[in-house]
Amino acid sequence: MTASSCSLPMTAPEPGVCDDDARLGCRALGAASAGCVCCSLRFHCLSSDLAQSEVAQFSALVLCRRHLKDGQALYRAGDAFAALYLVRTGLVKSIVLNEGGREQVSGFYMPGEMVGVDGIAAGKHASDAVALGDTDVCVLPYERLEKLSHRAPAIDRHLHRILSKEVVRKQSMMLLLGSLRAEERIASFLLNLSQRFTARGFSACDFVLRMTREEIGSLLGMQLETVSRVFSRMHKEGLIQIDGKHVRLLSPQGLRRMIGN
Amino acid sequence: MTASSCSLPMTAPEPGVCDDDARLGCRALGAASAGCVCCSLRFHCLSSDLAQSEVAQFSALVLCRRHLKDGQALYRAGDAFAALYLVRTGLVKSIVLNEGGREQVSGFYMPGEMVGVDGIAAGKHASDAVALGDTDVCVLPYERLEKLSHRAPAIDRHLHRILSKEVVRKQSMMLLLGSLRAEERIASFLLNLSQRFTARGFSACDFVLRMTREEIGSLLGMQLETVSRVFSRMHKEGLIQIDGKHVRLLSPQGLRRMIGN
């Protein structure tokens, strides 16, 4: 998972430049760090059509990383927006709160996925981001990222794509919330996780849910009891095997049929 | 509404350069067109902290406009992504379809709002965009926009903000769909429209819904009958006055209280 045994050339961060450190509560990366160039997540964080030099430039952006323990917040709604984050290990959940105090999980972010883009719009975060279990993130100071993206068109384009992808993702969550029933939502959720695990080289059909039933329910717009019941029913029907947080998809095909395809 | 009597200097599109015309099905703008600099929507489309020169550069991007009649599509899901669109007059609805054939309205776009950003991610549109009533849009060829944004950092930043704002918007729709009940959804919808009308200089409490009950229901994740019933109930309770598509908010305060604030 780590990129320790890598000795490819990279642009080292200028020493002493990381005045973001204190503000962002992160630890600086020494020149020893191999950076993005040979990070195993490189092709999740970054487009494959970036030149090596661009990857190195991007890498130089990541002045520091942050480690979060279970339940610790990366940022809170209302916090000044200073950086975007790329999950390295672990899992981050993002939570939106409306004025009426109601809150909802708006997404789970896996290694290689970017957290925090909702802060760009207003210069302050619109949601909380909280670690589920031990989690590491790379910190991308936004001002530096902006400056870099003016120099490196490919990186700018990549950023646009990431932002757009987030729109598409939320849009398909809207579709799920607005027009699927409980069973279909769960099926869709499981298949989505499966697909993302696969893309990261993990088993497609056998994984552990780091989040609680309540958090799943919150994301999918249903009560935790309903989540539990649907899991139980799917289990009885032989579609999945579920033991606490450990899930095994016995019939991905059957799940796919449930959501109509 | 039009910016006809404006004679400020602007960068005219180079003649003969609009080879996008045929592809995008739009008509070219003559040099006679006043462009964005004195468009009444300027401060909706564009950030107020753009310099005049930057606005002119942006304006030069808009090589053509498109007029759409009621029900006509700006693009369809799967179409190659070539441009972003800024609504000038009228209303555009965007519709997502999932694999199972289910579809849902994912947003209504008013003058000054940008349509089409979900196409950036994959290079093809993820939704349909259809005009509700006569509608005009400005066409922003995306490749040119990208090139411009490398030359003009402020425009790039503005684009990032627009994309992020779209994420925030979808995110709050997720919250609505996942945790509000029918009445609260409608209240939220009406207040949102009201706020957007206000921002455009129209009455905050007296407006016409261009969309059908079914389209409203689709956006809000409920059946058209439920939409109708909620309108009727709100009417009885003296919160709104509703006559077909004509709405008057009698107690915006009361509506706000419904969603808990």
Added chain:
DNA sequence: CGTTGCGTTGAATAAGGTCAAATAGAGTGG
């Protein structure tokens, strides 16, 4: 070993969906 958080399950209830029918309005063609 009691406490606490998470998960499961059951029974009663409420909210919204579905089906059906009636009405209203806009647009069309005679």
Added chain:
DNA sequence: CCACTCTATTTGACCTTATTCAACGCAACG
């Protein structure tokens, strides 16, 4: 101008689904 058609909307009756409330099991932890 009127009859006709088509679509949008409203309303009622009934039914399905998911929520709510409550009880209980289980595992981790101090």
